[in-house]
């Protein structure tokens with residue numbers, strides 16, 4: 386298992402209605418709700434972000450293909466929107482709620498003349514862009530609830546230089562650490578973290594990749610204010 390992003394998309398919200406700060410690998414932006422939903426419309430709403438993801442992925446995928454082919458197609462536009470369709474409850478639907486399907490419509494517009502054959506090929510390419518495949522594939526959202534109390538159980542694993550701290554209740558068991566550094570992290574063993582299994586720098590690098598905060602470390606010669614002795 387390997388996450389697509391090196392660091393997860395990181396979102397926070399305070400008490401302001403309803404601005405969320407979204408951090409990505411190279412900066413931050415604000416997401417918000419429209420005024421009609423009680424927000425201030427300071428940034429894209431979640432539906433817009435979802436559709437933006439599809440629009441940009443479609444455009445980038447087509448541009449890569451066009452450039453590879455050396456075609457002269459300078460500008461392309463994608464419009465994306467969505468609606469919900471409810472199918473009436475039928476005999477095969479014992480709960481009788483009907484089935485809701487979300488339909489996303491994506492329009493591709495070329496702003497210069499493009500041959501019919503090229504258009505057809507680009508339509509196929511657009512349909513296979515990575516975000517299309519995700520949206521039309523088998524998606525599962527797993528949600529983990531993290532505890533934040535300092536009183537959580539902590540287990541220390543030390544070598545001469547560093548101590549790795551593991552908080553079992555934070556651990557998602559997402560397998561990242563033991564797949565990426567099995568010399569140190571081996572869930573089959575009782576003392577499952579071996580701090581002697583790799584160089585401290587490599588262990589620190591892996592600890593920093595833990596998505597849940599279950600892993601942290603400190604230098605053994607660190608003082609209370611964080612400076613090294």
Ligand code: SF4
Pocket residue numbers: 555556557558559560561562563594595596597598599600
């Ligand atoms: S310690 Fe972190 S990286 Fe390792 S399994 Fe738990 S959550 Fe995943």
